[in-house]
Amino acid sequence: MRSPAAAIAWQFRQRHRWGFLALxxxxxxxxxxxxxxxxxxxxxxxxxxxxxxxxxxxxxxxxFLYFLGLxxxxxxxxxxxxxxxxxARMFSLPVTSAALAGWPxxxxxxxxxxxxxxxxxxxxxxxxxxxxxxxxxxxGASLLAWTQALTWMPYPLRGLRVIITVLWLATIDxxxxxxxxxxxxxTVMLAILAPHVPLAYLVARxxxxxxxxxxxxxxxxxxxxxxxxxxxxxxxxxxxxxxEWQQYGRSLPWLVAILLPFELxxxxxxxxTPELIWETLxxxxxxxxxxxxxxxxxxxxGVTPFIATRxxxxxxxxAAKLKATMWSTLVAWMLVLVxxxxxxxxxxxxxxxxxxxxxxxxxxxxxxxxxxxxxxxxALMASTWKQLVxxxxxxxxxxxxxxxxxxxxxxxxxxxxxxxxxxxxxSRYAMAVxxxxxxxxxxxxxxFKLSAAVWVAMRxxxxxxxxxxxxxxxxxxxxxxxxxxxxxxxxxxxALLFRHYLLALVAIxxxxxxxxSAAPLALEWNRHx
Amino acid sequence: xxxxxxxxxxxxxxxxxxTTALASVTLxxxxxxxxxxxxxxxxxxxxxxxxxxxxxxxxxxxxxxxxRDPVADPVGVLSRIGYLSEENDLPGWMRMDELIRYSxxxxxxxxDAYADELRQAFALDPTAKIKNLSRGQKARAGxxxxxxxxxxxxxxxxxxxxxxxxxxxxxxxxxxxTIAHEGRTVLFSSHLLEEVEQVADHxxxxxxxxxxxxAPLSEIKESHRVDGRVPSLxxxxxxxxxxx
Numbered sequence: 032m033r034s035p036a037a038a039i040a041w042q043f044r045q046r047h048r049w050g051f052l053a054l055x056x057x058x059x060x061x062x063x064x065x066x067x068x069x070x071x072x073x074x075x076x077x078x079x080x081x082x083x084x085x086x087x088x089x090x091x092x093x094x095f096l097y098f099l100g101l102x103x104x105x106x107x108x109x110x111x112x113x114x115x116x117x118x119a120r121m122f123s124l125p126v127t128s129a130a131l132a133g134w135p136x137x138x139x140x141x142x143x144x145x146x147x148x149x150x151x152x153x154x155x156x157x158x159x160x161x162x163x164x165x166x167x168x169x170x171g172a173s174l175l176a177w178t179q180a181l182t183w184m185p186y187p188l189r190g191l192r193v194i195i196t197v198l199w200l201a202t203i204d205x206x207x208x209x210x211x212x213x214x215x216x217x218t219v220m221l222a223i224l225a226p227h228v229p230l231a232y233l234v235a236r237x238x239x240x241x242x243x244x245x246x247x248x249x250x251x252x253x254x255x256x257x258x259x260x261x262x263x264x265x266x267x268x269x270x271x272x273x274x275e276w277q278q279y280g281r282s283l284p285w286l287v288a289i290l291l292p293f294e295l296x297x298x299x300x301x302x303x304t305p306e307l308i309w310e311t312l313x314x315x316x317x318x319x320x321x322x323x324x325x326x327x328x329x330x331x332x333g334v335t336p337f338i339a340t341r342x343x344x345x346x347x348x349x350a351a352k353l354k355a356t357m358w359s360t361l362v363a364w365m366l367v368l369v370x371x372x373x374x375x376x377x378x379x380x381x382x383x384x385x386x387x388x389x390x391x392x393x394x395x396x397x398x399x400x401x402x403x404x405x406x407x408x409x410a411l412m413a414s415t416w417k418q419l420v421x422x423x424x425x426x427x428x429x430x431x432x433x434x435x436x437x438x439x440x441x442x443x444x445x446x447x448x449x450x451x452x453x454x455x456x457x458s459r460y461a462m463a464v465x466x467x468x469x470x471x472x473x474x475x476x477x478x479f480k481l482s483a484a485v486w487v488a489m490r491x492x493x494x495x496x497x498x499x500x501x502x503x504x505x506x507x508x509x510x511x512x513x514x515x516x517x518x519x520x521x522x523x524x525x526a527l528l529f530r531h532y533l534l535a536l537v538a539i540x541x542x543x544x545x546x547x548s549a550a551p552l553a554l555e556w557n558r559h560x
Numbered sequence: 561x562x563x564x565x566x567x568x569x570x571x572x573x574x575x576x577x578x579t580t581a582l583a584s585v586t587l588x589x590x591x592x593x594x595x596x597x598x599x600x601x602x603x604x605x606x607x608x609x610x611x612x613x614x615x616x617x618x619x620x621x622x623x624x625x626x627x628r629d630p631v632a633d634p635v636g637v638l639s640r641i642g643y644l645s646e647e648n649d650l651p652g653w654m655r656m657d658e659l660i661r662y663s664x665x666x667x668x669x670x671x672d673a674y675a676d677e678l679r680q681a682f683a684l685d686p687t688a689k690i691k692n693l694s695r696g697q698k699a700r701a702g703x704x705x706x707x708x709x710x711x712x713x714x715x716x717x718x719x720x721x722x723x724x725x726x727x728x729x730x731x732x733x734x735x736x737x738t739i740a741h742e743g744r745t746v747l748f749s750s751h752l753l754e755e756v757e758q759v760a761d762h763x764x765x766x767x768x769x770x771x772x773x774x775a776p777l778s779e780i781k782e783s784h785r786v787d788g789r790v791p792s793l794x795x796x797x798x799x800x801x802x803x804x
Contacts, residue, residue: 262661263661263664263665264661264662264665266665267665267666269665270661270662270665270666273662274651274662277653277654278651278653335649335651336615336645336647336649337649337650337651339615340613340615340638340641340643341638341666342634342635342636342637342638342639342666342667343634343635343666344634344635345634495632558614558615558634559614559615559616559617559631559634560615560616560617
């Protein structure tokens with residue numbers, strides 16, 4: 032390595048080589064598609080916005096966000112902390128603060144510019160769109176530079192970094208949007224954006240210098256002194272449950288509690304529009320399961336040597352995690368179930384909801400309507416818990432390559448499934464074929480799930496990770512839940528709509544089994560390497 | 561001294577890719593003695609300790625602690641071991657009183673009075689968060705958790721790296737001696753040979769995954785006597801391993 036600049040560049044390249052390779056592969060595919068189409072001399076007309084969004088906008092936005100995380104060092108730092116997220120290990124390098132701030136900013140800006148120019152040149156753009164040349168590249172570089180400057184700054188309060196960064200980026204976005212609405216030409220856009228990178232650099236240099244000398248302002252009020260705890264846990268399992276709850280369990284309720292007021296405030300704004308009231312409620316009800324997807328990454332985080340050396344079995348460690356996630360789900364939903372009636376009552380929108388409930392009762396009858404509502408609620412709660420625990424086996428493996436491979440597989444799966452779903456939903460023939468073969472597809476999935484579960488059960492038995500009694504009780508509980516769900520589905524949905532064997536297959540697929548049971552196996556693989 | 565074996569390692573071999581971390585290691589540790597495990601960085605000390613704790617599975621050979629397989633029976637083995645690691649990854653979000661409350665749930669033999677005595681001796685504030693403690697204080701907190709249940713086997717993996725000289729000499733030495741006098745066993749890994757020389761009854765030298773010397777300290781010194789002068793452990797190590 033001949034210079035600090037080259038060393039910093041190597042660090043980014045080496046750590047994120049797979050990300051860069053994926054980007055190059057994507058641009059190559061875009062280029063190939065474009066070549067084929069241009070070769071035929073066809074005019075490019077996207078028949079809908081969604082196709083263009085999936086092919087160009089979603090990858091472009093995802094890469095932009097990835098670059099934000101990468102070049103701010105935010106992928107490996109605590110974004111909410113008071114301290115700068117600039118890696119402290121780099122502060123002891125024999126280089127100036129200007130270099131520490133400047134080189135990552137320069138590389139980030141160059142990457143953003145290349146991302147734009149690559150996409151502009153190689154992607155298929157609708158023929159009737161006048162694609163801008165320079166300013167989007169400058170906008171990307173400006174947003175990245177400000178994100179770097181603001182995230183590298185030490186702050187007096189925890190979480191302040193996120194608020195200030197989001198507000199400032201939103202302000203820049205708003206200015207750009209106003210300029211675009213006013214049909215500002217490219218030169219004006221460039222003039223608006225040009226000063227941002229140099230200004231952000233000056234702020235970043237100052238931020239790195241302050242962080243380097245340990246200058247972290249503190250506006251915190253005196254810590255509330257809690258009494259010293261001398262009471263005892265009744266068992267090691269209780270202690271571990273407390274540990275899991277303290278460390279991970281509170282995240283989901285906190286997230287939901289932060290988001291709910293903003294979401295429910297929409298009820299006050301849309302009180303005259305019933306359709307928007309319903310959409311808002313659906314949005315609120317989907318908050319816990321969707322937030323659970325993000326929280327799951329922390330719950331599944333592997334075991335530290337401290338935890339690995341606690342005298343607990345692997346099954347007990349997993350059981351504590353499962354119980355903590357159950358509490359997490361219950362508390363999050365309790366918040367939702369208390370907040371919604373209050374918001375409906377005070378926003379004066381309760382009547383709209385009651386009208387719809389009465390319509391439901393008229394169509395299905397009171398018992399079935401209640402069962403449907405409870406089933407929906409139970410499904411949402413179960414889905415929240417499922418999101419929290421279904422990838423536990425991946426995180427518990429403690430292998431970075433397993434985690435990365437699973438993310439790659441999931442993204443590849445989505446890349447295939449989402450466009451396929453859009454296509455199927457628009458093709459009557461495809462929908463008919465799918466519906467006619469739904470039972471067969473469900474049966475294949477059930478066979479796959481049960482085979483995997485049997486394999487996991489045999490491994491658990493062989494390795495004696497769970498006692499025979501626990502295995503039998505676990506299987507019996509799973510079967511009982513499946514039967515209960517099946518019974519409820521049969522009672523709720525008339526046989527004319529859905530055949531009973533179809534409902535049985537749905538019930539089997541809905542209740543988690545194989546992936547959940549694999550968690551102790553994964554932990555055993557990790558804990559005793 | 562009772563000769564009942566607390567740790568028995570037989571023909572233990574462990575490879576990480578092309579690197580052989582342990583090569584046919586055989587070791588037996590009797591109850592009531594202080595064992596010093598010495599070797600250069602990367603010699604295999606931590607790998608051997610991880611096998612004893614059940615954090616690594618024996619690829620070939622066997623490891624028995626209190627006559628049990630630490631991988632098959634983690635509860636039976638770990639509940640009788642106190643462990644302080646070089647990494648000392650205590651959860652930073654816990655307060656000192658919470659760490660004590662959490663830890664004692666796992667050990668039926670936890671001694672509250674002794675824990676309190678150690679906390680005061682180590683000058684640890686019960687309301688302080690672990691993440692706000694200095695490196696030395698964190699090491700003391702880890703030592704408290706490792707000691708307060710009066711473990712039958714105390715495993716200290718390079719504990720000195722976080723402690724200042726006063727703590728090393730007065731507290732660590734005294735703690736290790738007390739434990740040994742109570743008939744319990746200590747496995748003390750370090751590359752600071754002077755420190756090991758002060759407290760160990762038995763020294764095992766490891767180099768490139770192989771045990772090059774394992775004997776009582778007095779025997780080692782006697783057998784390396786040159787012209788009536790007893791060499792230091794440091795000199796013996798250099799003569800055996802060829803480097804300091």
